[in-house]
Amino acid sequence: MLILQQQQYLHWDKLATVVVLDFTYLLGSVQSSIPEVKYLLNLGNILNFFFFILLQVFQPVGIMSKRVNFLPWEDYFMSVAFLSGMRSKDPSSQVGACIVNSDNIIVSIGYNGMPRGCSDDDMPWAKEAESRLETKYMYVCHAEMNAVVNKNSADVAGCRIYVVLFPCNECAKIVIQSRIKEIVYYSDKHKHKPETIASKRMFDMAGIICHAEMNAVLNKNCAKISGCKMYVLVFPCNECAKFIIQEEIKELIYYSDKNIHTQESLASKIMFNMAGIKYRKYEGKVEAVTIDFDSIDWNITTQLPPTPTKT
């Protein structure tokens, strides 16, 4: 079990040793001819010696040298992942993630929660219900996704991700597509589930098929795409909807809603409505866009403008 404890910076025992040592040193350095005082001074010297040895043996750390019992990188990052998980409102599983670059700098953290704008109080948290639409699984953004989306660097390529739970297949896709290079996990408690087996298969092969929306978000060429519009061929499923909401895309224009009757599509709409994301069907002005390469007059397109002359 990983335990987070408050670090103690003031060591009273070490402070007391130094005070006693200083006092006995002072006593030992004074000269006197009175036998009682001489006796006390000798005692002072003995105590001085005794405490000096004690200090050398037990107290070199913290007073004279650097601390040695500091938190190692691995425990530090995993603790941050656990700490993030503590923000989760999921009643059964609190999952946290922490992304770290090759300089051991934390570039992002995340935990499992409802998409932005979808109220924690109104969304379902049940694991089972008559309809999957009434379970949390359709809506919760996983810790890994939130960590990737909330990064404070341009990208997370080459980074490591520390996670409380081994990533599911949906998160595996995100982790692979964002070019994270290493996964450090704490628990593999769902190792027998198809989601985890699929995840491991993808990590082994790293040749995966991802939804177009996720690829478009992950391959963006700017730091943020908040406020952007997204054009898609097919209305996004619930997994892509989470991504779109978390990236703060503001408008969605789709061509086909062919999966309109699926629970995934219904869940997407519930989330978009709650998050205030507009969506509309594409109403094109033209029926088709044709690029006829043969009709291009290369003579015209390759003509350079006339060279300016000096007057």
Ligand SMILES: O=c1ccn([C@H]2C[C@H](O)[C@@H](COP(=O)(O)O)O2)c(=O)[nH]1
């Ligand atoms: O890779 C993962 C897998 C799961 N989560 C989140 C999603 C849910 O909120 C919980 C799982 O709930 P259970 O009650 O244990 O089924 O964990 C995640 O963030 N990342």
